[in-house]
Amino acid sequence: MSIRLSLCLLLLVASACGDDDATLPDDDAGPTERVDAGPRDGGPPQCTFPSECSDGEFCNGPERCDPADPNADENGCLPAAEPACPDLFTCDEESASCRSPCDVSGDEDGDGFNSEACGGFDCDDGDPDVHPGAPERCNGMDDDCDGEIDEDCE
Ligand SMILES: [Ca+2]
Ligand SMILES: [Ca+2]
Ligand SMILES: [Ca+2]
Ligand SMILES: [Ca+2]
Incomplete structure (x- = not known):
């Protein structure tokens, strides 16, 4: 009996003794006041x-x-x-x-062949007349992208 009483007294000092008041101390903490602390000094x-x-x-x-x-x-x-x-x-x-630009358009000149830079075979992706299979013209350029210039050109 005496042990129980002293336990209860201890609890009384710390908080409230009794089941009914057990939730009251939390409500008194006032959590909203901390949030309103001023900027910079209160730890915003x-x-x-x-x-x-x-x-x-x-x-x-x-x-x-x-x-x-x-x-x-x-x-x-x-x-x-x-x-x-x-x-x-x-x-x-x-x-x-x-x-990458290749994902968007690897065929900038629209001749149906992707540029070499994008893994395709168009040796000049700025000229739609230059691509594999194009007629080789006598123009000082490699029109059909076979690595030779003006071979068998007409
Ligand atoms: Ca092209
Ligand atoms: Ca081309
Ligand atoms: Ca050629
Ligand atoms: Ca040519």
């Missing part, structure tokens, strides 16, 4: 990882987290330094991927 919600700064868009590049940067916003975030895709690449927001 500043970013820790760049992922916290993401605006959800892929093509405009990865946002950065650098609270020490004077240009950073109130969350310590900065816009991306570079777009997601390098020059000449096309960005596809839907699949969040970069596509």
Whole structure:
């Protein structure tokens, strides 16, 4: 009996003794007051990882987290330094991927043959009259892309 009583007294000091009041102390913590703490001094919600700064868009590049940067916003975030895709690449927001020029169009001159740079056989992808099988003309160029210039030309 005496042990139980002292236990209960101990509990009384720490919180409330009794099942009915068990939930009351949590309500007194006042969690809303902490959120309203002033910026900078009270520990505002500043970013820790760049992922916290993401605006959800892929093509405009990865946002950065650098609270020490004077240009950073109130969350310590900065816009991306570079777009997601390098020059000449096309960005596809839907699949969040970069596509090389060859993926977009490996046949720039539309003669039906992809450029050699894109793994095709068009030795001049800027001239639709030059491609494998084209008639070899006497023009100082390799029209049929066989590596020889003006062979058997007419
Ligand atoms: Ca072509
Ligand atoms: Ca061509
Ligand atoms: Ca030729
Ligand atoms: Ca030729």
